[in-house]
Amino acid sequence: MQRRSMLLGALGALAASGATPAVAAAGEVLERPARASALAGARLITGIARAGNWLVAIGQRGHVVLSDDGGQRWTQATVPVSSDLTAVRFVDAQVGYATGHDGVVLGTRDGGLHWSRLLDGRQANALALDRMQRRAAAPHASEEDRRLLAEAQRNAEAGPDKPFLDVWFADADNGFVVGAYGLVLHTADGGKTWASWFDRVDNAGLLNLYAIHAAGGALYIAGESGLLLKLDPEAGRFRALASPYKGSLFGLAATQAGLLAFGMRGHAFLSMDEGASWAAVKTGLGASIVASAVGADGTLALVDQGGGIAISGDGGRNFAVPALQSQLPLAAVAFSGNTALVLGGPRGLRSIELISKDK
Numbered sequence: 629m630q631r632r633s634m635l636l637g638a639l640g641a642l643a644a645s646g647a648t649p650a651v652a653a654a655g656e657v658l659e660r661p662a663r664a665s666a667l668a669g670a671r672l673i674t675g676i677a678r679a680g681n682w683l684v685a686i687g688q689r690g691h692v693v694l695s696d697d698g699g700q701r702w703t704q705a706t707v708p709v710s711s712d713l714t715a716v717r718f719v720d721a722q723v724g725y726a727t728g729h730d731g732v733v734l735g736t737r738d739g740g741l742h743w744s745r746l747l748d749g750r751q752a753n754a755l756a757l758d759r760m761q762r763r764a765a766a767p768h769a770s771e772e773d774r775r776l777l778a779e780a781q782r783n784a785e786a787g788p789d790k791p792f793l794d795v796w797f798a799d800a801d802n803g804f805v806v807g808a809y810g811l812v813l814h815t816a817d818g819g820k821t822w823a824s825w826f827d828r829v830d831n832a833g834l835l836n837l838y839a840i841h842a843a844g845g846a847l848y849i850a851g852e853s854g855l856l857l858k859l860d861p862e863a864g865r866f867r868a869l870a871s872p873y874k875g876s877l878f879g880l881a882a883t884q885a886g887l888l889a890f891g892m893r894g895h896a897f898l899s900m901d902e903g904a905s906w907a908a909v910k911t912g913l914g915a916s917i918v919a920s921a922v923g924a925d926g927t928l929a930l931v932d933q934g935g936g937i938a939i940s941g942d943g944g945r946n947f948a949v950p951a952l953q954s955q956l957p958l959a960a961v962a963f964s965g966n967t968a969l970v971l972g973g974p975r976g977l978r979s980i981e982l983i984s985k986d987k
Contacts, residue, residue: 658730658748662690662707668701669693673972674714676962680721683742685972686713687885694740698964701977706742715794723800724787733805735819749788756780756824765862776827786835806837806849830868843882846902850877850889857902872897872906872913883928885943890917898944911938923963931958950982
């Protein structure tokens with residue numbers, strides 16, 4: 629699935645832009661359906677997921693395109709917003725979810741042909757504010773509750789200007805979305821209702837949360853400045869793990885060997901003991917790793933911002949970098965066959981056949 633090359637720049641622009649223009653722009657794109665375009669698959673693509681035998685790719689201005697022939701031809705889906713989308717995940721051939729800027733969460737029940745808006749930044753801000761107001765008003769309120777209340781108030785005043793950056797669902801009903809400045813929301817009914825987990829994460833610095841993924845029966849989050857979190861189901865809280873890295877981690881992949889975290893400057897780390905310890909692995913990539921995909925046979929692919937691709941046949945312990953005829957910036961990857969990849973980035977979608985997954 630997914631991710632991050634253009635989002636990092638977008639977050640930087642967001643921090644520098646100020647809130648007022650963002651509020652107006654967000655209000656417009658949240659109410660304006662994605663425009664039909666013959667070039668939807670040729671523009672910025674930020675995520676690709678499999679939905680049964682179909683591939684579903686997301687990108688700029690609410691564009692979603694689908695392919696049933698391994699990425700040779702693409703058909704545009706119907707989407708109710710024109711916000712830039714950031715991540716997509718399917719739980720089966722029909723049910724899928726996507727996230728985006730302006731606090732957007734979308735859902736589909738027909739394999740990605742039609743999408744509905746399940747959440748936006750206005751609602752997400754209101755949920756966080758309501759929760760923190762109630763916690764801060766309680767007799768046992770802590771200084772941390774009051775600090776998070778002030779942050780929730782600032783977010784509400786700024787408007788729906790913060791993106792969700794990843795999505796994970798255990799099934800059609802139960803899932804999480806994570807995003808900028810520590811945003812975490814949970815649903816237990818397929819997105820009909822949401823609960824803010826703003827105060828249920830070990831993230832005192834409100835660092836950006838870039839990825840959420842399950843591995844070995846546990847759920848993990850990766851984020852800015854090497855942040856790694858693991859869900860404690862009994863406490864209902866994401867607890868911090870000791871991190872092997874101080875740079876940002878943009879993605880997580882469940883592999884045959886364990887859990888792989890990857891991020892800036894080609895760095896990747898493998899845990900084979902549910903996050904208790906991590907070992908650095910050599911990916912052969914030099915730019916920031918922004919997306920991963922796991923094939924039906926367990927083959928793992930990583931792609932970086934510079935267009936590099938790394939392939940592992942042993943769950944992420946070792947990687948090889950295949951020879952490519954050309955390299956274009958990348959943000960998304962998916963397998964369309966055992967040795968065929970569909971790639972997405974600023975210049976849209978393309979397919980390649982790897983010479984060998986072992987080379």
